[in-house]
Amino acid sequence: MYGIMRELLFRLPPETAHNLTLSSLDVAGKLGLLNTFVSRPAPLPVRVMGLDFPNPVGLAAGLDKNADHLDALGQLGFGFIEVGTVTPLAQPGNPRPRMFRLPEHQAIINRMGFNNHGLDHLLERVDRRHYDGVLGINVGKNKVTPNEESESDYRKGIAAVYSRADYITVNVSSPNTPGLRDLQFGDSLKGLMYAIKDEQARCEKEHGRYVPLAVKIAPDMDDDGIGFVAAALKESGLDGVIATNTTISREAVAGHRYADEAGGLSGAPVREPSTRVIQALYAELGDSLPIIGVGGITDGDSAAEKIRAGAKLVQVYTGFIYRGPALIRESVEAIRRLG
């Protein structure tokens, strides 16, 4: 059924199709159609970061930036859902068009630029949700906030969502906020990790609950960069790492008519670079700190590959756009077969 819907939706501009799909999902969810027609995976429980997940396949950040569609998305069989990236203040993001489909490559290029309605809106939506599964909230910094002051935006985000999130992701890897990815290196990274751990400790005292913190990194990092991230993660006591975000490389799609569009490339072309980062992180971290694998999962094999590389959980985005909910079940089954 998703195949037929996709045929129609893919005739529309990507962002229009995206919004229409999510509104239709909301309606279908409210009418009880999702519960009837979507075939969800059988449970494959896993405990990671002290949390119980019904299965290890989650929805990656960026699809439901404002937590507007949690109830519908929550009926599709995901083991967890990550909403956001949310910034302290609402911001419009980049001018359209800012999302491009490359179906020949099962890929997307996007330069959305953290378009979102801000923390207050997201919190209101989260408070109104019926979804009772595992909820990750991904926080970022506003475009107008200079990098030197980014710590304050991340602290604001963590403090605001702390009482509602099961885990919080600190996003330092979007290519679409100028300078953001510089926060992944050297003293900036260490400084930020200590600051967010400090905010977590403050919130833990205030709320009497420990909420794990993960950092989301880019695939465009050499081995030294990955080694540095791993060391900083261990040293600061972070609870998890999400690898990876989209890539700025265009090698895999060279010659495509959209290849020169600015932004992050996701989907099949990022599969290998993302798995490489997971492997390199796992070589440094072992089982001391969980890795959430994301990037280019388009079928069961690519999902299982992330787990074999050392990830404890996986997330999907672009593959889900191309394949629909069937990808969730297929990924869970492939991971189950790993035993």
Ligand SMILES: Cc1cc2nc3c(=O)[nH]c(=O)nc-3n(C[C@H](O)[C@H](O)[C@H](O)COP(=O)(O)O)c2cc1C
């Ligand atoms: C249109 C679009 C918007 C995205 N927005 C965000 C975002 O707001 N925050 C974030 O951490 N990642 C964002 N991502 C990255 C995805 O969460 C994911 O890390 C990346 O796309 C690789 O996974 P995939 O190949 O399964 O798509 C976005 C990806 C796409 C395609």
